[in-house]
Amino acid sequence: DVTVGVLALQGDVREHLAALAAVGARAVPVRRPGELADVDGLVLPGGESTTMANLAQRFGLLGPLRDAVRAGLPTYGSCAGMILLADRVLDAPAGQQTIGGLDVTVRRNAFGRQVDSFESAVEVDGVAGGPVHAVFIRAPWVEQAAEGVEVIGRVVGGPADGKIVAVRQGSLVATSFHPELTGDTRVHALFVELVRAARARYRSSDGAIAGV
Ligand code: GLN
16 A cells, blocks of 8 residues: 655654554654655644754755655645745745745634634535544634635634635645544545555556656
8 A cells, every 4th residue: 555654853743653554544753754755645744834844955865855856745734844845934934934835825823812722613625524523723814815725614603714724736635634633534634545545646556656
């Protein structure tokens, strides 16, 4: 089956590894550039995006991560991971680095102080079986999504009504919330399905990556 890496510099790495394993992927932590070559997909966990980007830079991972995402590595970012995947970030510290690849503008800590952390039911397109119980922790939202980006989830009701909190662009998926913290593995299952489909497209039967 597919191997999915979790960027393991900071954040809720363990929870993502468990969710990926629960949906049948081989889940491995990724800390070194060389380890990127061995994964069919990648998860950027929740945590603190500035810290993660700084560590990625220090460990020589930022360039390889950018290259891998641009080369088509299926990648799922939750919360801080969504920020790292975004091409444009609002309310970020000056000089904040991202990986990019997802053609969206996100706003960091968007929900504001009053709703620093909250939970809400979010219908996610492509996830059957009812709304996802979404946990938001100092979460970003997507302020603007380019034309090629599918909006697959919005907040319904409350002060953040209508805000975009889940998107997909090809094999890139991002959510403002943390399905890895809830025991609901349907978003991870959706992502692993994308990874399987991409692997079937990119790898020949002997396992070599086509064109590399
Ligand atoms: N506020 C954090 C950041 O900007 C994200 C929070 C999270 O991942 N729960 O990176």
